[in-house]
Amino acid sequence: MTEQTTSSAPPKMAARHVNVFYGDKQAIRDVSIEIDNDHVIAFIGPSGCGKSTFLRTLNRMNDTVAGARVEGDITLDGENIYDPSMDVVQLRARVGMVFQKPNPFPKSIYDNIAYGPRIHGLANSKADLDVIVESALRRAGLWDEVKDRLKDSGTALSGGQQQRLCIGRAIAVEPEVILMDEPCSALDPIATAKIEELIHELRGRYAIAIVTHNMQQAARVSQRTAFFHLGTLVEYGVTSEIFTNPREDRTKDYITGRYG
Amino acid sequence: MTSPPPDETLTRRIPTDWKGQAMQRRIAARYRAERRFRLIGLASILLSAGFLAFLLVSMLGNGLSGFTRTEIAVKFDFPRAPMVVDPAMLEGGNADQVLAGANLPVVTAQAANAALGEGGDALISSNAWLTVRDAIRDDPSILQREAVLSLPASADIDLAAKSQGTAQAEAAYARLKQGGHVSRAINMPFLTASDATDPTQVGIWGAFKGSLLTMLVTLLLSFPVGVLAALYLEEYAPRNRWTDMIEVSINNLAAVPSIIFGLLGLAVFLNMMHLPRSAPLVGGLTMALMTMPVIVIAGRNAIKAVPPSIRDAALGIGASPVQVVFHHVLPLALPGIMTGTIIGMARALGETAPLLMIGMRAFIASPPGGVTDPATVLPVQIFLWSDEISKGFVEKTSAAIIVLLLFLLGMNSIAIYLRNKFEKRW
Numbered sequence: 028m029t030e031q032t033t034s035s036a037p038p039k040m041a042a043r044h045v046n047v048f049y050g051d052k053q054a055i056r057d058v059s060i061e062i063d064n065d066h067v068i069a070f071i072g073p074s075g076c077g078k079s080t081f082l083r084t085l086n087r088m089n090d091t092v093a094g095a096r097v098e099g100d101i102t103l104d105g106e107n108i109y110d111p112s113m114d115v116v117q118l119r120a121r122v123g124m125v126f127q128k129p130n131p132f133p134k135s136i137y138d139n140i141a142y143g144p145r146i147h148g149l150a151n152s153k154a155d156l157d158v159i160v161e162s163a164l165r166r167a168g169l170w171d172e173v174k175d176r177l178k179d180s181g182t183a184l185s186g187g188q189q190q191r192l193c194i195g196r197a198i199a200v201e202p203e204v205i206l207m208d209e210p211c212s213a214l215d216p217i218a219t220a221k222i223e224e225l226i227h228e229l230r231g232r233y234a235i236a237i238v239t240h241n242m243q244q245a246a247r248v249s250q251r252t253a254f255f256h257l258g259t260l261v262e263y264g265v266t267s268e269i270f271t272n273p274r275e276d277r278t279k280d281y282i283t284g285r286y287g
Numbered sequence: 288m289t290s291p292p293p294d295e296t297l298t299r300r301i302p303t304d305w306k307g308q309a310m311q312r313r314i315a316a317r318y319r320a321e322r323r324f325r326l327i328g329l330a331s332i333l334l335s336a337g338f339l340a341f342l343l344v345s346m347l348g349n350g351l352s353g354f355t356r357t358e359i360a361v362k363f364d365f366p367r368a369p370m371v372v373d374p375a376m377l378e379g380g381n382a383d384q385v386l387a388g389a390n391l392p393v394v395t396a397q398a399a400n401a402a403l404g405e406g407g408d409a410l411i412s413s414n415a416w417l418t419v420r421d422a423i424r425d426d427p428s429i430l431q432r433e434a435v436l437s438l439p440a441s442a443d444i445d446l447a448a449k450s451q452g453t454a455q456a457e458a459a460y461a462r463l464k465q466g467g468h469v470s471r472a473i474n475m476p477f478l479t480a481s482d483a484t485d486p487t488q489v490g491i492w493g494a495f496k497g498s499l500l501t502m503l504v505t506l507l508l509s510f511p512v513g514v515l516a517a518l519y520l521e522e523y524a525p526r527n528r529w530t531d532m533i534e535v536s537i538n539n540l541a542a543v544p545s546i547i548f549g550l551l552g553l554a555v556f557l558n559m560m561h562l563p564r565s566a567p568l569v570g571g572l573t574m575a576l577m578t579m580p581v582i583v584i585a586g587r588n589a590i591k592a593v594p595p596s597i598r599d600a601a602l603g604i605g606a607s608p609v610q611v612v613f614h615h616v617l618p619l620a621l622p623g624i625m626t627g628t629i630i631g632m633a634r635a636l637g638e639t640a641p642l643l644m645i646g647m648r649a650f651i652a653s654p655p656g657g658v659t660d661p662a663t664v665l666p667v668q669i670f671l672w673s674d675e676i677s678k679g680f681v682e683k684t685s686a687a688i689i690v691l692l693l694f695l696l697g698m699n700s701i702a703i704y705l706r707n708k709f710e711k712r713w
Binding site: 086088091093116117118119120121123124125126128130131132133142143146147193196197199200 | 525526594596597598599600601602603604605606607610614615619
């Protein structure tokens with residue numbers, strides 16, 4: 028894919044010298060990274076390296092964890108998201124999230140998608156909402172499979188469909204950034220392929236960051252890769268370079284399966 | 288193979304003999320334990336079922352006759368009776384008042400004496416004239432002619448009819464029966480009247496309505512407060528020493544003897560706040576204090592059981608904490624909360640002691656019109672009747688227990704229906 032890294036416009040999201048603590052324990056050390064619309068960024072690294080923690084600081088989901096503390100700057104369109112003036116509820120609408128385990132609401136497929144637009148007042152009428160639901164499901168690649176059973180429960184879908192429903196639910200509120208926390212780890216290869224295809228299609232429209240344990244997946248879906256190890260950002264760069272010519276030995280060991 | 292074994296005992300271990308005698312014995316012992324456990328479980332189920340069956344059979348055996356009464360047919364010759372009633376006055380709403388001044392008790396007694404021989408007025412209930420009054424009110428035209436009315440028998444005769452009377456009453460009943468005067472009928476007044484001194488006149492409606500109003504007050508107060516407290520404690524409150532203390536206190540409250548809640552109600556609601564004595568309002572408030580801890584505990588457990596992934600999902604698309612709670616957590620926890628509420632309410636419905644303290648054991652002969660009217664409740668009514676000397680109250684007590692059990696059954700059925708409905712909504 029295209030890899031023009033030099034854009035003069037400010038990045039959609041930028042993290043500068045971010046430290047994250049859980050109580051006394053430091054989970055993230057001095058991480059600086061940029062997320063933008065023109066590329067998908069993959070966070071890789073062994074379990075417990077802090078990549079999910081870092082992802083969750085980007086939309087302040089860590090606020091719900093008791094004792095979690097963030098230092099450093101994380102900006103969305105130049106605004107610090109940890110600034111007291113930032114409304115965290117709106118931030119989470121602008122920076123949507125897809126979780127490791129598909130977690131549709133135990134409501135109908137339609138209501139799953141419509142919930143976000145409803146609470147944010149994005150639809151003025153039932154017809155508006157219908158349009159939003161249809162377009163979100165189309166973009167999530169799920170419309171053809173569920174259009175005749177929108178009233179069925181979202182939890183009755185297969186795992187892969189549920190995950191696409193969750194992606195559709197996230198994009199229905201028109202976020203600017205989508206964070207995906209190992210979205211395929213609970214899915215079979217066919218469902219995984221569909222999600223990866225979907226990520227390709229969503230790129231450009233949304234800034235996407237994805238955490239994954241699967242090296243091939245990182246290589247397939249991302250244009251940038253960040254390798255985390257023990258809470259530090261070891262290496263960060265263009266995906267093809269990281270996978271073919273890593274600068275650091277630790278990165279090389281990890282992507283070749285020496286550890287992790 | 289190349290490295291030596293870490294421990295010599297490992298290499299010296301005898302291979303397990305899966306077919307050996309010791310192993311067979313162990314397997315047999317395991318099966319015996321399994322069978323024993325199943326038998327004990329079955330036995331305990333049978334034992335509880337037996338107790339329940341015994342309770343139901345004895346209640347139904349004693350109580351069903353309480354729903355019937357003995358009636359004696361008495362002929363009235365109204366045109367010649369010593370009474371003057373203008374039929375025109377009976378139109379409209381004040382027929383009862385007009386008839387109350389119409390000398391009906393004397394008319395009834397005379398008619399009974401005429402029909403049943405001297406002393407006949409003692410065989411019918413002292414309030415039988417009320418039946419006559421109702422008959423006239425319903426059909427004023429009988430004043431112009433002779434009519435045969437079925438009047439409730441006196442308590443003695445009623446007992447004799449149910450083979451529990453004194454020898455004298457039995458003899459009187461036998462005579463009546465020979466004369467073809469007596470019949471058995473459904474005791475409708477038992478379901479529509481309130482407490483009385485004469486067992487043939489008592490009814491359960493007053494206590495039933497009192498229970499209904501009390502439960503309503505309890506539910507309206509304890510359910511929202513209990514659920515909100517549970518939600519706050521689970522979703523918002525920080526985990527620290529204070530919340531730990533609150534948790535311990537709530538658990539303790541759920542186990543406090545109910546009589547203490549009664550004393551509290553007496554001191555706070557009656558003495559300090561001067562709320563009306565014996566009223567369902569005060570009863571409901573006291574019961575709500577008792578029920579609330581149960582709802583809080585059940586509610587917290589139900590809320591805890593909601594998967595965190597649902598909270599994450601809602602927060603992740605920008606739902607505010609309140610929206611997360613009311614759109615997702617509460618609906619998912621509601622079936623569990625309702626189960627706890629059913630348990631708490633059922634306990635409150637059967638509670639007597641705290642209500643004695645706040646004066647709901649008074650003799651109240653008319654059903655309460657609202658939550659501030661004096662009233663009693665079913666279990667207290669049962670307690671009061673079981674204390675009565677007159678033998679006629681025995682079957683009324685059992686009948687009241689049947690009504691209470693049916694009330695409980697109805698309440699639980701509604702709650703379980705609602706719970707299942709909420710569970711099926713998604």
